[in-house]
Amino acid sequence: MLTPLPARIDADRLWSRLMTMAEVGKTTGGGVCRLALTDEDRAARDLLAEWFGAAGLSVRVDDLGNMYGRRAGADPDAPPVVFGSHLDTVPTGGRFDGALGVLGAVEVVHALNDAGCRTRAPLEVVNWTNEEGARFQPAMLASGVLFGPLPLEAAYAARDASGRTFGEELDRIGYRGSAANRLARCAAYLELHVEQGPVLERAGTQIGVVEGVEGISWSRVQILGRAAHAGPTPMAERRDALVAAARLVLLLRDAAGALGTVRLTVGRLDVLPNTVNVVPGAVEMTLDIRSRRDDDLEAALRAADRVCGDVASADDVTVRRAEFWRSPATPFAGRVIAIVAGAAAGRGYTAARLWAGAGHDAKYVADRFPAGMIFVPSAGGLSHNEEEWTSPEDCARGAAVLLDTVLTLAELDRTA
């Protein structure tokens, strides 16, 4: 058990910053549209830089536009404890996804300032560029260059739908900094985030202690039957690609259900020729499979291939699956997980361990440095949605757990 600390999260101040930031790119539907490197993103960055300054943080920007606000520690040579998230959103995004992690981090610094706390290790608040991947693919582009598999030139060359590149837009909004400013040393990384799923709310749990980021596999599945006139073609002589696809969707779901940790989604399905009076000749669909266990993910893919073969035989169609993206499961550092869990317990919050089903920058950071995440409930599990909602109390609880975790990791040097 940690002893309660004098530093205190100001729930109103945090909420006020969240709502102020939500004005930048506000949608008529009550959400936020703040695509990476747009004028809205620039405005959000300018506001954050102002808030960094007000919190006494020194600001630097790296060659990917990542913004860091640094607070000195008692030991200037110690690697910093880093915490933050992202300010970009999807086109009809909410007010909490990403913003809570950045502004919760700013609030942590203010709480330490107010209490006159100094840490041994320096602290750094970070705002990662283009986490969502809504404008430039892939998602988590900047952390993917720093710690993941993405070459810098590929990132700069990524184009949005109108043909503008990431590099050009970084220059245009004035946020291309220096490679020397990249995060090179890091004692530990922490990210506070809304859950984006219904588990915490459903269970009435206040804090999610995140054990890692699940592995993800994306495949395309193509089913080839034979297009035919819906009128004169007898039912028994059809090779209906949509009937085969329907069988496949259900069998895939069953196969996933047999593997406890696996979640499987057919999110996209396109029919050819897609006409009322033509028996479908072909179907293309996507397969999203996720698991915290890479073994289970592999087993799910093998089961998917078995099921594809069964449907091909049963429906006299050709079925082909081809994986086009894979991200392996990434467990977080055991020590960081334990400190987050201890911080939640120390505050008397109810907490549950879970895995992040969505991608986060913490996934790539974890490939290089000890990392962890703190989740707070999402009302109705809604995310990437204008109606995204997390209560002021839940936001404050998440920030409090972040504060205590940061203090433990960075080691309290003295309190005024």
Added chain:
Amino acid sequence: MLTPLPARIDADRLWSRLMTMAEVGKTTGGGVCRLALTDEDRAARDLLAEWFGAAGLSVRVDDLGNMYGRRAGADPDAPPVVFGSHLDTVPTGGRFDGALGVLGAVEVVHALNDAGCRTRAPLEVVNWTNEEGARFQPAMLASGVLFGPLPLEAAYAARDASGRTFGEELDRIGYRGSAANRLARCAAYLELHVEQGPVLERAGTQIGVVEGVEGISWSRVQILGRAAHAGPTPMAERRDALVAAARLVLLLRDAAGALGTVRLTVGRLDVLPNTVNVVPGAVEMTLDIRSRRDDDLEAALRAADRVCGDVASADDVTVRRAEFWRSPATPFAGRVIAIVAGAAAGRGYTAARLWAGAGHDAKYVADRFPAGMIFVPSAGGLSHNEEEWTSPEDCARGAAVLLDTVLTLAELDRTA
């Protein structure tokens, strides 16, 4: 048994006209693109008018562009026996759908001319305008005005994808004739057509004696679930509209299978938002149900609604079905069917009775006059396809049955 007649179909001459007509709007894929009232359709009409003249037929055009070529009978007051089909095609159509019925009719006239046969009743060869509905909706537009439910003004106002109206285009190609030229009297109507399905070929049968045109019902089915992130949303908490749709597709197919005469097709299916990592929130699909028996069609619709209700309960989604088009089953005249069957038997051809699963102008004509159809095999059941194929021998057999049927209906007056 009919006694063999002196009039003889010239298979080579018929084939030569079919191949010459197939040059008008020929596609690089070996098919035909001759959309209604285009320059290609005009060229086909001009060629047909020339062939009408060469066959000694007097040509008239009505206010819908329908072309009639008339051969006098011994009794000028007798209502004519009418036979033909259409020269328009779908964008990637074949060389036989429609053209065989028109050019087979021209060949019948030549056979009678060659044999010096005169009939008691006059004969009229017809080319109906815009049967396919590929350019202007609805299909069978011209016969739908003459004998079906379509108002003339609605036909004239029908617009193609580029905004041009049926009426304007009729004027542009010079084929808006007089309402006085419409088909007003008709002893019987016959249409020779390719089957567009695999039944005759599969059974090795030469002639299809068509008993009527099946009833058709088109519905839209909407399934509303809840969109959710494919990552953090547990399988058990999803209301996946695509999983529900998949179950529905299979249950609908089973329900149709239980009703012997029914064919059911889900030809179109659209997923929302249709993204790899989002659990589908909604699906819209179409339902095409056909049967020769209106009772069975109604039973299939009731079964469909039951199944929609079952899926709604099982998958916790909303399912709505709404019919947007209905065409009742149309049996052909028993006497015409019997004469077609007798003609096939008289020639020693193998024949089978079947129902037309696709729409044809004969359907609307049958609402007013005694009508019938003659089918010949379609290779592989392919139609509305550049690879559509019926052999010269099959085309000639169909024309021979048409010839004998016409002669019986129009009554041979004398042979030279």
